[in-house]
Amino acid sequence: MRSAEALATALLELLETTPFQQITIRDIVAKAGIGYTTFFRHHATKEELLGAIAAEQINCLFNLSLRAMDAYDLQAGSTALFTYVNAHRPMWSTLLTGGAAGTVREEFLRMARDIATIRGEPDAWLPPEVGTLLIVGGTLDLLTWWLRQPNPTPIKRIVEIHERVVVNPVLQGKDPKTPRKSKR
């Protein structure tokens, strides 16, 4: 039904003004204009609803980034990522700087791990899960900081930081011969 969308929209709107923890299911259904009982036909808890929203958005983000990365290079992936987030700034602000950050982070990590498992290069100097962990963590930390800025740093610059400080240090280890790599 369209109730499901209404719920997602309502939650996102509420998240703009209120920490996730203190949003109640009754708040959500009121905003969505549907009955209290109906909520439970879609999700068992409000956390689940948030998880679903997060998973969907993250999925989008990943697809874009991976596609760019495959077509061109690492940096293109980063650029795609930041560009996409920038295009949906309000929502990502909500997801990353509100009370929902923890959930989103976990979801993010889970999906990244799945991808890394498939594409992983196990012979790396760094244990692969650590690489994933640090890249995802660093990326999210950077994103969060960026989203919080009143006058955000330009994409070009933030991508450069991301590459130099978050991505390369991790991937570099894999090929000790090319210390600081590529493009830039």
Add this chain to the structure above:
Amino acid sequence: MRSAEALATALLELLETTPFQQITIRDIVAKAGIGYTTFFRHHATKEELLGAIAAEQINCLFNLSLRAMDAYDLQAGSTALFTYVNAHRPMWSTLLTGGAAGTVREEFLRMARDIATIRGEPDAWLPPEVGTLLIVGGTLDLLTWWLRQPNPTPIKRIVEIHERVVVNPVLQGKDPKTPRKSKR
């Protein structure tokens, strides 16, 4: 008086088995063997109690690390940090791998920022708060992963990873001429 310690101990014990969010104040006082009302004579909320515990532990950790760093070098600071955490593995596992991670992370960041403000070198290539953010975030992510391992990576190795992937990439930017410093 002795209630305060009992509360801290009880919360830490509970955290070993239960996510922080779903620990109730009543659980804590029951475990601590004190009256429900007494809890509020020490802390306004359970979050505050957790914050106090975290702040104390983090303070300890920082002092040690900073002292080592001042006396020798960056790497000595890292080594001190991981050594100390290793010596109190159960508690830090609880703090970082349980539901309390978010709070601890914030507390950590707050304290790190204070130190960075005092010792900061504002001419850096990277905005200084980003540097702090990424080092703290990366360190905690790495710590968390390390604490979760059944057979933990040796300290020497984890310090090496920390240095190479978390610390240096951030600090290096400050002086692009000396790309990868020290040991390695």
Add this chain to the structure above:
Amino acid sequence: MRSAEALATALLELLETTPFQQITIRDIVAKAGIGYTTFFRHHATKEELLGAIAAEQINCLFNLSLRAMDAYDLQAGSTALFTYVNAHRPMWSTLLTGGAAGTVREEFLRMARDIATIRGEPDAWLPPEVGTLLIVGGTLDLLTWWLRQPNPTPIKRIVEIHERVVVNPVLQGKDPKTPRKSKR
């Protein structure tokens, strides 16, 4: 819903054994077999619940008495009153001889005053509110004593006492022709 009745019944039962003051809302809901919260969906305080019960019973009583008084005479009203109370002895015992007496008395007085205001004969020798006060007070004192007796005085006799000692002395002043009256 049926909760409301259950609450009233439960309170009356508890009042048979316990002073009102030291009955807790939790006692009432336990006896009534309903949830604690549900109490407040019906009444803001236990005093309010008692007031509602009292008002209902007193209303009954007044209607009966006034009807009798209108159809016949003062004494018929008294007789109706004592007869009705006698027919519901357990409940009125509870209301008047337990800790609830104060509330019932106030409620009684309030309703009596309303009636007196409508039917009042302002030219009386006695200030009219004093008349009401003394008749209500005397009637209740007498009732309370009567309800407490193990072998109650017969209705005929108690009505006689009521008439002679409570009602007539007050009303008599209004009719200068009757024996003991007047300015003096």
Add this chain to the structure above:
Amino acid sequence: MRSAEALATALLELLETTPFQQITIRDIVAKAGIGYTTFFRHHATKEELLGAIAAEQINCLFNLSLRAMDAYDLQAGSTALFTYVNAHRPMWSTLLTGGAAGTVREEFLRMARDIATIRGEPDAWLPPEVGTLLIVGGTLDLLTWWLRQPNPTPIKRIVEIHERVVVNPVLQGKDPKTPRKSKR
């Protein structure tokens, strides 16, 4: 010690502005300027403190009235009573029109019964305890009304009412042949 007096005074002062029920022991000791614990060295509960105060005042009142009654006649007793209360209007207002009324009434009745038992004339038409009950009840109702008046009815008039409507109707019954009695 003088703590005891301080407590009594403090309670009476508080009663002027606050219903007895919602005065706390802590309020009383704060007003009295003594320690919380000390309260319990004198009284087990605040009700007991109130009872003690009431008993003392009522005792005073009774002695005066009885003395006047013995020396002269019933009416002199009434006059003494109302005169005394009038002389201590603020305190008796507090005792009778505040939340303490119930306790005072009971205390009053208890003492009156004791006296009636000693002086009682068992051959009365009215059961003697009913007589006591109605006189005490009526007297207190009348007193309460009188104390609540902004411009109180003169003592002479209130005594007349008291005599005619409260006292005589009860005592008269003992000898129906002599309508208005006096001395006896």
Add this chain to the structure above:
DNA sequence: CTCTAATCGAGACGGTACGTCGCGTCTTACG
């Protein structure tokens, strides 16, 4: 004149009831 002992303050503490909030279940009525 001191030393011991009673008296009182201050306040930590365990406890009970309060009234509120949000949860999730269930029943009923409408469309």
Add this chain to the structure above:
DNA sequence: CGTAAGACGCGACGTACCGTCTCGATTAGAG
């Protein structure tokens, strides 16, 4: 049938006083 509306039981919340207790600090009487 599916959705609304809402009564209900539940359990945690944080608050207010309760009455008990253990501490000093003062004050007084006995050695």
